[in-house]
Amino acid sequence: MGFDQEWAQMRAEGAGLRETSMRLNQLPADQGGSGGGSTPNLASSPAQKKAAANTIETELVPDTxxxxxxxxxxxxxxxxxxxxxxxxxxxxxxxxxxxxxxxxLLGRLDREKGALRATVTTLSGVDLERKQRIGSVKSNIDAY
Known part of the structure; x- marks a missing residue:
């Protein structure tokens, strides 16, 4: 699937998510704060980002x-x-x-490659930092 096709598909999906009614900044009563199994809006795959950066470096730039x-x-x-x-x-x-x-074009490809690699590093670093912060919290449960 080419970029233009993928972009058109994403725009169509986004248009389907638009709501025309007013929505309050809270969860609906039936979900009770449990999350209700909704699909997350951010999906990050470090492997896919690395693969895309490598494709830019090993295929797109040399072929261009x-x-x-x-x-x-x-x-x-x-x-x-x-x-x-x-x-x-x-x-x-x-x-x-x-x-x-x-x-x-080559400058743009280089910036995109760098951005993909930086995103992987940033998101992984944030995850590790959060894990360390959560792990450092002392709990009374540990005493039992």
């Missing part, structure tokens, strides 16, 4: 660079073929624009 090199070579040969014509200048402008866009 290969495609760029191929396009640059083809454009250079076309510029040479049209030497002395205005078309050559136009092709050079297209190549410069292409190179800027590729640079922007």
């Amino acid at each position: 660079k290969k495609a760029t090199d191929f396009a640059d070579e083809a454009t250079k040969s076309a510029v040479g073929a049209f030497k002395g014509w205005k078309t050559a200048g136009g092709l050079k402008t297209v190549q410069e624009t292409w190179d800027k866009q590729v640079k922007t």
